[in-house]
Every structure is written in structure tokens, then in C-alpha cells.
Amino acid sequence: MQIQDELTSVDDALRAMITLVAAQCTNPAQHTVPLLEGRGRVLAVPVHASIDVPPFANSAVDGYALRSADSSLSSLTVTGRIAAGDAAPATALQAGEAMRLFTGAPLPPGADCVAMQEDVDVEDAVLRLTRVNPASLRSGSNVRPRAQDIASGDVVLDAGQLLQPRHLGLLASIGEHCVTVFERLNVGLLSTGDELVEPGWPLQLGQIYNSNRYLLTSWLQSVGCNVIDYGIIADTPEASINCLERASREADLVISTGGMSVGEEDHIKTAVEQIGELGFWKIRMKPGKPLAFGTLGKHRKIPFLGIPGNPGAAFVSSLVFARPLISWLQGRGVNEASTEKRLQMLRPRPERMPAGFARDKPSIRRDFLRARIEDGRIVPFQNQSSGMLMSACWAEGLAVVPEHESVSEGQLLDFYRLGSFDDS
Structure with missing residues (x-):
């Protein structure tokens, strides 16, 4: 791979990332876990139903089972009672007979509809369909x-x-008690910058707290990854190379924050080039221009993603780039034959919402605005600085202003709710 001097578009960058991992990375190993441990995991094999659901015809209401052919009779004889959990009787319902039935109870043989209990009168085992239009009791009614x-x-x-809770419920409904899933992805995470200090320690002049470690570690865990935390790496070539070499042996994906610009103290970019390959490092997006992707290792090549150190940019870059990359490496959409279709499936679907703001000057970069919806319109946070996280906590999602476009009040823009990235 060659580093590109020109800015790379978001779409081209993401496609290049996925093309590389599709060619060089295999799906993770599989193992079987109890169903209740399946939430947030990726299904490794298709699941076929071994039973019908429901396994028998049953009543949708509390009422009385009868034959639809008898719905016009003035009275019927109640011959029995079936509750949910009871077996259906072996004897078929005869002409002029009905049977007391409760919701979920199996229909007796011969019956093909159920009259709701509030529509009938029963006395001394005699059923009268007093409030039922006979035409409404057709075969299959309330069944x-x-x-x-x-x-x-x-x-x-x-x-x-x-696998989300609804999927686990579906699997339980067909009797599955275990599920075969892909192994969790091991993500190596490292922070760069001698200015960084862990929370709990007093700040010295020129220092800031390492918020990215907590932002990204908790986010990676929330999307089903195991995190290998390499901490804060000193701003030296030796420390950068040593950490990346170790990570290339231990992790399935390495993510670094900071160290990807062109400053004299930004060593991660150079270290990646020495022990692996680097693809691109300037993206046509805001925030998040200094972003890199490549591979580490000479034999066992693993993906490397370098995102900006500014917390606001790290937040946006992790959603736009790290999320689809992680989803791919986790085995999401593995049944899709086309790389392009699989990539599209992994990206969240936006809503089209009207802008509650205007912008006269277009930008050469795609702008991801931290924003929320107020009165049905997109309202951006006032301070869109890449170094701030208050905007991410205030926002409900990301509004996208395409490159080279101005924005007028009421113009429809793509709006990605933050929750959509969790399911993508």
C-alpha cells in the first residue's frame, strides 16, 4: 500500500479498509455458548427450526371451540374444558358440540374456530351464541x-x-438452549501523547486527562470486543515500535489514538510503516482528518486503525470507521457473497431530517455534526471543536453535511442516531 498525498474520501477510505481485511483476514473461530450468554455475539452458523411454532393449532382468546358449520345453531352442548398446557382430547368434536377453551389451549379435533367468551351465554352446559354474527365465525376465527x-x-x-434479546427469544421459541457464535474480537488499544495523564492524578502544566482510554474501552466492550489495554505509550520511536510489535502478536485489531499527524513527536505513523504497511492517513472528513489504516506484522497480518487523539474526533471516527471495521471482523453479515453488499449492510441507515440551521460556505470535507432533533429539525451543538466531548454527550446523533455543499434552512440531511451504530 502507498500513502496518498491527497485527501481520501470517507467512502473510498472505508471501502479500502474493508477490501483489505476481506482479502487478508479470516473469520474468527467458532464456539458454542449457552443461549443466555449469546447477547451481543455474532451467529456463526445458520439456525434451522426443528419444530413448528406454534406446534399445534391453539386458541387466541378465552372462549369456546366449535365447528364453524354450527355457528348458526341456536344452542350447542359444552362437552369439556381445555386449559393452556392440557393435551387436546382424542375424540373429535361432533356436530352441535362446543368445548370451553382458554388462550393458548390446543383446539380439539373437529373444531376450526373459537367464539370469544364475552359474545356467548352459558347455562347448564348449554352454549348460546347470543352476541355473535354467525358470518363472523368462519373457519380459523380466533385460532x-x-x-x-x-x-x-x-x-x-x-x-x-x-444477536439481540429478540433473537435469543426467537431461538428459545424453537427449543434452542445453546448457540454457536464467533469468538469475541481481541482489540489492542493504545494512547499516545506525553501530555496524557490518567484520571485520579493531579495535572501538571501542559497535561490533560486521558479521556480516550475510557471512551474507547467502554465503547469497544459495549460492541462485544475484548480489550487489551496497552495504556499510554511514550512519544518515542522505540516505545511506539515495541508496543505495536507486541500488539501484532496478541490482538486481532489494533486501535491507537493520536500520533498520526506530521509533527516531530507523532511516531505511530512511522512505527506502523516499519513493522507493517500503511494505506492512507488524510481523510476528507471533519472532525477526523488524521486517520490511518494499515496492517501490522510480516507474516500474521492484523489490521491497524489510527484515529485522532482529539476526543471529539476520536468519538466520531470510531463510529464512522471503527464500527463497520469491527463488525466485519466479528463476522457480521458473513452470509453476504458480495463485499460491497456486506459493507452496505454494516453501515447504519440514516434518517432524512430537515436542517434547523443554515451554512453558506461549503467545505471540502464531509462534516459530521454532533446534533440533536428539536421540533423535528436538526440542531447542531454550538461548539463543534474536535477536542470537546460535551457535544457527544449532548447529541442524539450525527448530522452529515456532504463535502462541497452549503446548507439552507429546512434542507434534508442524513441524520444517524447514535443508537443506530450499536445495531449496525
């Missing part, structure tokens, strides 16, 4: 048919699915 939700043999979830 959940067998396999209404899932048929045996159906693929209920495909490989590459991120």
Missing part, C-alpha cells in the same frame, strides 16, 4: 394455526446475525 410463525426446517437466523 392460531400450527406453524403460523415458523415451520419446521425454516432458517430462522442466518450466519452473521448480531
Whole structure:
């Protein structure tokens, strides 16, 4: 790979990242975990239903099972009672007969509809359909048919699915008690900058607290990664090379913050070039211009992502670049044959919302504004500095102003809610 002198677009940069990992990185190993441990994991194999759901026709209401052909009769004889959990009787319902039924109870043989209990009168085992229009009691009325939700043999979830609580409930409904998932991704995280100090220590002149470590560690854990924390790396070539060499042996992905600019004390870029390859390092986006991607190691090549050290830029860059990269490496969408389709699937879908602001001067960079929705319109945080995190806590999402475009009041823009990155 060659470093590009010109600014690289967001889309081209992301496509180059994914193309590289698609060619050089295999899917993680698989293992089986109890179903309750599956949340936030990525399904490694498709799951086929071994049963019908529901496994039998059952009542959708409390009422009385009967034959729709008898709905016009003046009275019927109640011959029995079936509660949820009871087995259906072996004897079929005969003409003129009905049976007391509760929600979820199996239909007796011969019955094909259920009259709701509030529409009938019952006395001495005699049922009268006093408040029922006979035409409304058709075959299937108030009945959940067998396999209404899932048929045996159906693929209920495909490989590459991120498992959320609703998916675990679905798997439980077909009797699955374990699930085969990909191993968690081991992400090596390092911070650079002699100015950084850990919270809890007093600040000296020229120092700042290392917020990125806490921002990114907690975020990586929230998206299902194991974090290998390499701490703060000294601003020297030797410390940078030693840390990256160690990380290349221990991690599946390495993310660094800072050290990617062109200053004399920014050594990570040079260290990556010495022990691996670097692809691009100037992106046409704001915040987050100094961003790099490449590989570490000569034999076992692992991806490296260098994001800016400014906390606001680190926040935005992690959502725009690190999230789809991590999703790919976790095995998300592995069933997609096309790299391009899989990449599109991994990126969150924006809402189109009207701008509650105007901007006369277009920028050469794509602007990711930390913003929220007020009165149905996008309102950006007043201070969009790349060094600030208050905007990220105030915001509900990222509003995107495309490069080379001005913005007029009411113009529709893409708006990505922060939660959409969690599910992508």
C-alpha cells in the first residue's frame, strides 16, 4: 500500500479498509455458548427450526371451540374444558358440540374456530351464541394455526446475525438452549501523547486527562470486543515500535489514538510503516482528518486503525470507521457473497431530517455534526471543536453535511442516531 498525498474520501477510505481485511483476514473461530450468554455475539452458523411454532393449532382468546358449520345453531352442548398446557382430547368434536377453551389451549379435533367468551351465554352446559354474527365465525376465527410463525426446517437466523434479546427469544421459541457464535474480537488499544495523564492524578502544566482510554474501552466492550489495554505509550520511536510489535502478536485489531499527524513527536505513523504497511492517513472528513489504516506484522497480518487523539474526533471516527471495521471482523453479515453488499449492510441507515440551521460556505470535507432533533429539525451543538466531548454527550446523533455543499434552512440531511451504530 502507498500513502496518498491527497485527501481520501470517507467512502473510498472505508471501502479500502474493508477490501483489505476481506482479502487478508479470516473469520474468527467458532464456539458454542449457552443461549443466555449469546447477547451481543455474532451467529456463526445458520439456525434451522426443528419444530413448528406454534406446534399445534391453539386458541387466541378465552372462549369456546366449535365447528364453524354450527355457528348458526341456536344452542350447542359444552362437552369439556381445555386449559393452556392440557393435551387436546382424542375424540373429535361432533356436530352441535362446543368445548370451553382458554388462550393458548390446543383446539380439539373437529373444531376450526373459537367464539370469544364475552359474545356467548352459558347455562347448564348449554352454549348460546347470543352476541355473535354467525358470518363472523368462519373457519380459523380466533385460532392460531400450527406453524403460523415458523415451520419446521425454516432458517430462522442466518450466519452473521448480531444477536439481540429478540433473537435469543426467537431461538428459545424453537427449543434452542445453546448457540454457536464467533469468538469475541481481541482489540489492542493504545494512547499516545506525553501530555496524557490518567484520571485520579493531579495535572501538571501542559497535561490533560486521558479521556480516550475510557471512551474507547467502554465503547469497544459495549460492541462485544475484548480489550487489551496497552495504556499510554511514550512519544518515542522505540516505545511506539515495541508496543505495536507486541500488539501484532496478541490482538486481532489494533486501535491507537493520536500520533498520526506530521509533527516531530507523532511516531505511530512511522512505527506502523516499519513493522507493517500503511494505506492512507488524510481523510476528507471533519472532525477526523488524521486517520490511518494499515496492517501490522510480516507474516500474521492484523489490521491497524489510527484515529485522532482529539476526543471529539476520536468519538466520531470510531463510529464512522471503527464500527463497520469491527463488525466485519466479528463476522457480521458473513452470509453476504458480495463485499460491497456486506459493507452496505454494516453501515447504519440514516434518517432524512430537515436542517434547523443554515451554512453558506461549503467545505471540502464531509462534516459530521454532533446534533440533536428539536421540533423535528436538526440542531447542531454550538461548539463543534474536535477536542470537546460535551457535544457527544449532548447529541442524539450525527448530522452529515456532504463535502462541497452549503446548507439552507429546512434542507434534508442524513441524520444517524447514535443508537443506530450499536445495531449496525
